[in-house]
Amino acid sequence: MLLADDQALVRGALAALLALESDLEVVAEVGRGDEVVARARESRADVCLLDIEMPGADGITAAAAVRDALPGVRTLIVTTFGRPGYLRRALEAGASGFVVKDTPARQLAEAVRKVHAGLRVVDPSLATESLLDGANPLTEREREVLTVALGGGTVAAIAGVVHLSAGTVRNHLSSAIGKTGTSTRAEAARVAQERGWL
Amino acid sequence: MLLADDQALVRGALAALLALESDLEVVAEVGRGDEVVARARESRADVCLLDIEMPGADGITAAAAVRDALPGVRTLIVTTFGRPGYLRRALEAGASGFVVKDTPARQLAEAVRKVHAGLRVVDPSLATESLLDGANPLTEREREVLTVALGGGTVAAIAGVVHLSAGTVRNHLSSAIGKTGTSTRAEAARVAQERGWL
C-alpha cells in the first residue's frame, strides 16, 4: 500500500495508524502527486491512498494516472473537503473509494481492505449530496476563467492570463455568475470551489 | 496530553503516532475548540496539542482559554497553514509551541517533550518569516470589513452585515487594499488571509 499526502506529519501519522493493522503494510510514502505512479510501480503497491490537495499533481489526476499506467492497482481518495464535485471526478478518474478525513480512524483500515478486495467505498452522506446537486454545469472556459478569478484580480488581469479579450472574460464570468446563482464573480468563484466545480 | 483536531482521521492517526512513544500518553481527544478546557481539566492533561482550524473555537483562542483557566497546562499549536500572523497570535495567546503539519513525523514527539519540559518550540523558517513581514497593519474595522468581504458580496451587502454606511465600507476597503499592496478587495482579502491578518 502506498500513502500520498503532502503534509509529512499527517502522512507519518496515517502510516502509524495503519501499521496497527497486522494485515496492512505501508510500502511507500510520497508527498507529491506526480511521484505516485513511479513509486507505486517500484514498491509493487496494490492500493494507493491519495490525498487530493498535493503539489505536482492532485490526487484525482494521480488516480487517473495510476489507472492508466498500473491497471491492477486500486486507488482510494482520502481528503479534507467533502465536495460533491470531487467525488464525481474521483470516480471518473477510476478511484475505487472516497473517504473524508472526518470519518472515524477505525474505518480507514476497513475501507482499505474493501478497496483491496475490489469493492467500492464511498462516503454515504456525500454520495446523496452528490446526486442532489447534480453535475458541474460550468463550461470548460468558464471553469478556467473562474479558477483564475479566485485570485481576485481585475478582468484585465484574468484576460491576460487566459489569453482572451476582456469582454469575453466578462461574458464567461457573467454566465458563471448566473449558473452559480450569485451576483459577483468573487462569490461565484467561492461557490464553485465549494461545490468542487473547479 | 490532550489532542484537539476536527478531522477524526487525523486525530486518530496522530494518536497512533504518539502512542509509539513510550513516554507519551494521549489521555483525551476532542474535535472542537470549545471543549478543550473542560476535557483538559477532567483528564488532567499537562500538554494540549491544538489544531487551529476547528469548529466552536479555533486553536488559538482555545490556547488562550487554557492559559487563563489552567495555568499549569502548556499548549502546542499544530496547524496546516504556516501563516506568520498565526504564529504571532498563537504566541500572544500563550502557546508554548508552534509546529506546521509539514514537519517530519518524528519531530512531533520531540516537540511535545520540549514543550512539556517548559521550552519553547517554534518552526524556525516560520519565525524568520514572521519577523520579516512584521505585525498586522490592519485596523480593527478594516479586519472586520475584510473578513466579510471574503464572502465575495457587494459593498452594500458588507455594509449591511457590519452595520456601516456603504461609503465607510469602501473607505476601509480602500485602506486595506493599500496596506496589502493589492488593487481589488478580493485580492486584499485573499492576501490578508494568507498572511494570517484576519
Add this chain to the structure above:
DNA sequence: ACCCGCCCATGACAGGTGTCACGGCCACGC
C-alpha cells in the same frame, strides 16, 4: 442541410467600485 451549443469578440449602458478630499467625533499621549 439545419439547428444547437460552445467559443470568441464588440459595443453600449446602468450600476458598482476604488480613490480622494473633506468634515466631525472620540481617545490617547506629550
Add this chain to the structure above:
DNA sequence: GCGTGGCCGTGACACCTGTCATGGGCGGGT
C-alpha cells in the same frame, strides 16, 4: 491644550463590472 490617529460619514470622479444584444466561427447531432 494640541497633535495624532482611528473611526464614521458624505460627495464627487474616473474607472471597472455585470448584463444584454449582436455577430461570426466551429463541431455534433438529427
